[in-house]
Amino acid sequence: MSKExxxxxxxxxYPRSKAKISVYDHGLLYGDGVFEGIRxxxxxxxxxxxxxxxxxSSARAIRLKIPLTRKKLTEAVVETVRKNRLRTCYIRLVVxxxxxxxxxxxxxxxxxxxIIIAQPLEALLGRKSxxxxxxxxxxxxxxxxxxxxxxxIKSLNYLNxxxxxxEARQAGADEPILLDSRGFFVSEAAVANLFMVKDEVVATxxxxxxxxxxxxxxxxxxLLNRLGYRLxxxxxxxxxxxxxxxIFLTGTAAEIVPLVRLNGVKIGNGKPGPVTRRVVxxxxxxxxxxxxxxxx
Ligand code: PMP
Numbered sequence: 001m002s003k004e005x006x007x008x009x010x011x012x013x014y015p016r017s018k019a020k021i022s023v024y025d026h027g028l029l030y031g032d033g034v035f036e037g038i039r040x041x042x043x044x045x046x047x048x049x050x051x052x053x054x055x056x057s058s059a060r061a062i063r064l065k066i067p068l069t070r071k072k073l074t075e076a077v078v079e080t081v082r083k084n085r086l087r088t089c090y091i092r093l094v095v096x097x098x099x100x101x102x103x104x105x106x107x108x109x110x111x112x113x114x115i116i117i118a119q120p121l122e123a124l125l126g127r128k129s130x131x132x133x134x135x136x137x138x139x140x141x142x143x144x145x146x147x148x149x150x151x152x153i154k155s156l157n158y159l160n161x162x163x164x165x166x167e168a169r170q171a172g173a174d175e176p177i178l179l180d181s182r183g184f185f186v187s188e189a190a191v192a193n194l195f196m197v198k199d200e201v202v203a204t205x206x207x208x209x210x211x212x213x214x215x216x217x218x219x220x221x222x223l224l225n226r227l228g229y230r231l232x233x234x235x236x237x238x239x240x241x242x243x244x245x246x247i248f249l250t251g252t253a254a255e256i257v258p259l260v261r262l263n264g265v266k267i268g269n270g271k272p273g274p275v276t277r278r279v280v281x282x283x284x285x286x287x288x289x290x291x292x293x294x295x296x
Contacts, residue, residue: 008116027096031157034058044293133260134174139167143187143210192251196244246273
């Protein structure tokens, strides 16, 4: 067997160095497509059904017909992981509008392209970040409008997050925090959702702030409820955020990451707080629970 990773494209497997798609694919030309970032832990693909549901919802929102049923596509994801003999890995599932003309019209793209990459994990934010926490700045780039290229759709159009990330880097911070399109309320980080704790009440912004309804976010919300914390989904102002006792970010790649410095100001005492530490610990257990995973 070749040592190269095998990539799935439209029903066939190609070694990584030969896995290529057309330069006329509208995923490349226009960022026209949808995707999922999924993770497997010790032989279990975490919340795979939820990721598949979200993929089909994103596709529906951009009128993209995925040429496989959800069941068949789920099988293809599992098969890709199996083929690469991976047990703990990151999976990128991409469905582009497919090959078309140079014009933007998706009607000229007869068939969507499906790509599945499964590879060993290169943590977005490593273990050290999870233990010590990260810094963030509120950037001037605003989350896209819910009436436009909203991040409620997990589309291939990530320029909004890219620009926010560039701004954060320029400011010497690890992560950007984006406000909603009006600049009133906190939305999310570049590729992660956000929670804050104040006086033992946990709050997270609503999807109307143009954010992606994260699977880690919803699992964290359930977890907080189970643990008996008071949890509210509500608008959060930058003032409230900077005065929070604790802040943490959630996402498939990041998992749960404490945010300990915002705009140069220490959050709480500048160390991960008790609620965050509890959530980190319990989330770790959740990801290994066979009830939450699809066996590879
Ligand atoms: N927001 C955005 C913009 C993201 O790209 C991601 C990563 N998928 C998240 C939030 C976190 O979502 P999830 O927990 O489903 O990975």
